[in-house]
Amino acid sequence: MTDRTTDAAAAHTPEAMRAAMADYVRAVHQAYLSQSAGQPPGVRGRLALLDGHVTVAAAGVRNLHVVATTERLAPPTGEEVAVDDELGPLRWTLRFFDPVVLPALGVIDESAGPASAQVRRVLGIATHLYHLIVQPGGQLTTHHAGPAGAGLAAEHVAAARDFEAIRAHARGAEALVDEMEGAAQAGLVRAQALLAAAIAPRDEGVEALARAGAPDPTDLRRALLAAVRGERVRA
Incomplete structure (x- = not known):
């Protein structure tokens, strides 16, 4: 009984939790790479997660938040821990944050559910992959990480293919489509809405989504694709 108690306690030490998180993130990225491996080079080339180094912030509140960003964070200080890792073209630094390292995390209330936007604000992260x-x-x-990584890759691949199709049909507005795709990769929902409205200014479906406070990015992208294909543009 003593050995089991000791093992259970060891599994919940900060070191063990950091090791588990590092394994989780690596498994997410491995699944992401596997899911995207069969895509054409042009599609894989537009997957922002595969384009150089990213920082992955693991922030502990009531839930554990795992946020990947291309933004530069200040170097670790004090008790902060950072771990570098890589898989093929994917390179990342995993940074750990909790209320001891970042006291503002300790005042976030997640009793009603994950406070994702508030966590990112406390971390100072404006854009995320x-x-x-x-x-x-x-x-x-790692059992849960695999489906998360595969699902994430599927979302990113679908977005890349949709933007490729939008670009092909929105002649003369390619630069705006490029900006919208960049905003999508960065998680800037309102910027995507404004750009979609500029690309298809006469489409009622796009206009309605663009006016929404926080439109679903997938719905917005698909509405724009339908609009530029001429499937429901209103004059």
């Missing part, structure tokens, strides 16, 4: 929510304990495993 992905933001995963992990329940402490059971979900912090």
Whole structure:
């Protein structure tokens, strides 16, 4: 009984939790690479997660938040921990944040659900490539990481293909489509809405989504694709 108690306690040490998070992130990225491997070079070339170095911030509140960004964070100080890793073309630095390292995390209330935007504000991250929510304990495993990474890759590939099609049909507005794709990769929803409205200014469906406070990026992208294909443009 003593040995089991000791093992259980060791599994919840900060070191063990950081190791589990590092394994989780690596498994997410491995699944992402596997899912995207069969795509054409042009599609893979537009997957922002594969374009150089990213920082992955693991922030502990009530939930564990895993946020990938291309933004530069200040170098670790004090008790902060950073771990570098890579898989093929994907290189990242995993940074760990909790209320001890970043006290502002300790005042975030997640009793009603994950406070993703507030966590990013506390971290000072304005744009992100992905933001995963992990329940402490059971979900912090490579078993759960695989589907998360595969799903993330599927979303990014679908977006890349949609923007490729939008660009092909929106002759004369290619620069705006490029900007919208960049905004999508950065997680800038309102910027995507404004650009979509500029690309298809006479489409009622795009206009309605653009006026929404926080339109779903996938719905917005698909509405724009339908509009530039001439499937429902209103004069």
